[in-house]
Amino acid sequence: MAESIRERLSDVRREFHRYPEPAWCEFHTTHRLVEELRAIGVDELAVGTEVYDSDDRMAVPETDEIERWYETALERGADSGLLDEMAGGNTGVVAVLDRGSGPTVGLRVDIDALFIEESTADDHAPAAGGYRSEGDGTMHACGHDAHMTWGLATLEAIKESDFDGKLVVFFQPAEEVSGGGHPMAESRFADDLDYLFAVHVGLDHPTGEVVAGIERPLAMCHLDVTFEGTSAHAGKAPEKGDNAMQALGTAIQNAYAIPRHSEGMTRVNLGKAEAGTASNIIAERAHVAAEARGETTELKEYMKSRLTRTLKSAAEMHGCDADIDVVSESPRADSDPELVEVVADVARGVEGVDSVVPTADFGASEDATFLMERVQEEGGLATYLIVGTDHPTSHHTPTFDVDERSLKIGVEVLTNSILAVAPNER
Secondary structure, three states: OOOHHHHOOHHHHHHHHHHOOOOOOEEEEEEHHHHHHHHOOOOOEHHHOOOOOOOOOOOOOOOOHHHHHHHHHOOOOOOOOHHHOOOOOOOOEEEEOOOOOOOOEEEEOOOOEEEEOOHHHHOHHHHHOOOOOOOOOEEEEOOHHHHHHHHHHHHHHHOOOOOOOEEEEEEEOOOOOOOOOHHHHHOOOHHHOOOEEEEEEOOOOOOOOEEEEEOOHHHHEEEEEEOOOOOOOOOOOOOOOEHHEEEHHHHHHOOOOOOOOOOOEEEEEEEEEEEOOOOOEOOOOOEEEEEEEOOHHHHHHHHHHHHHHHHHHHHOOOOOOEEEEEEEEOOOOOHHHHHHHHHHHHOOOOOOEEEEEEEOOOOOOOOOHHHHHHHHHHHOEEEEEOOOOOEEEEEEEOOOOOOOOOHHHHHHHHOOOOOOOOOOOO
């Protein structure tokens, strides 16, 4: 019999860490998850379009990018038949245990990585320990390698327990671009969930601390904007051009002047911009990647509408057109107090936990809120908990790492919380 996940938590997490893949390109990752899930033994296993509607995905990369990662997974030994099921970037997997007439419980973990080149410094544990990223310019710099490990180990522990009910574990792609939460929330596997647990590691909470539920995640949207103008000779006939570069500059300046709202926190950022081809050519095209956030979904919509108006006005001012694509977005959803209380009570009894924080502001955005929102709208309870870890630098940096003592803590908190809402009364 294969060694259990719970006896090799560090090894599992480190393998995921070595092979990071970005949103909708998690081919090798999904392959490895399926291998482990088959070894555990589940009642239902669904991959890609068996889980969700492919057309419902958001922030899907270009075809050539998807194909590059597909070929890399094939070279790394991923099962070709399974890869065919994920063709076109339909990654991710859902596993189901059906163990009685009790409640249906969901657990959501995310699986994608970031476009960050991991540090090679001697004092960076993955580099020193031989499990640094082997992906080209990609890295698990947000702890999703730990999240997947928790998902597998918790599923295994629940299978071996006296759990009475149904457990649905969502191994969700494309969280970093807020692209996978909505398809998962609209899938049949999200039907009739009585409880949902989502989880994150760290987030500036130290090893031994557990936050039982987050509050105030920011609703957000990502926009891709292309300004289309008219090129001209910058010296001979500048007046004949419609300058997309000027439209871009005006948009950047004016976006940050959008009035904030009296009813809560709002954010706007234009994080990536490019334009033009040469110093003597009036730029006919410019591109900017932008985002808007709000403390509530309504405030996000306010910022989104104001940002869209600002972008279009900047284009019109300089005789250009603005093509605005809403790449992805996610709502706000808060943890339910009743489920927060369950997690807090459980965490106080877990070895290694020395501090339990009932709730904390999240301050960022998360597309797990789509699943949370659906569960709550249908009468269920949801919480998004944080298992602290001592990370040497911030998330989304080349030297981010996870204190592996947190792996066991996370499994026990999740397992015991699931058992607490589905007690065996047989």
